[in-house]
Amino acid sequence: MTDQRKGSDAEPTTHFGFKNVPESQKAEKVAEVFHSVAAKYDLMNDLLSGGMHRLWKRFAIELSGVRSGNRVLDIAGGTGDLTKKFSHLVGPTGQVVLADINESMLKVGRDRLLDLGVAGNVEFVQADAEKLPFPDNHFDCVTIAFGLRNVTHKEDALRSMLRVLKPGGRLLVLEFSKPTNALMSKAYDAYSFAFMPLMGKLITNDSESYRYLAESIRMHPNQETLKSMMVEAGFDRVTYHNMTAGIVALHRGIKP
Incomplete structure (x- = not known):
């Protein structure tokens, strides 16, 4: 969410990791991060999650309800893990759109x-997730995996996702969240702010991008807050499932 600071000529600010930046600059700064990490994104996902990201994504696919003939939108689809699975599920009569704001990630x-x-x-x-270029009531399912935390105006993005879903369509938000116990939270902090930037430096020669990714996780709304945001955007029957002690949560909402 943004920090709407008022002033005669002051531009509203938002967070970029732990820093406050003008809203107009965030998208460019996030783009720089993902241009930097795109080539090694899959390798780093496997290393940093110990391969767990594949299990988290598999659970999202199982809860998606996607079947033959469906039309699916995979926002922030990146290197295509979810799109690959959805392509098989929808078959030749269905369609999957892999959408990403970042040109480098889309090419990979x-x-x-x-x-x-x-x-x-x-x-x-x-x-852009905030201004999706698709018709109203178009998709049976919309997913966004590990992408919502990088969006400047999350409320706008959620409303945009609602708009393009058919009535009865499902939104699934798979995202890093808040650990459910203090011990896990402390261990996760140590891992995120020491190990992640170190691995980024060793493998991609870019520790700062991975420091941002760790910080962006901490600034993302917790499970209950994101649930409330989805309800406020207009989704019904919003639920979430914690995975790996709350390090990751899968939120699911239905368009009325």
């Missing part, structure tokens, strides 16, 4: 999926 995802032979029912679109 497109190249990877084409190399894997995933084509025909997949479209790649560079798009």
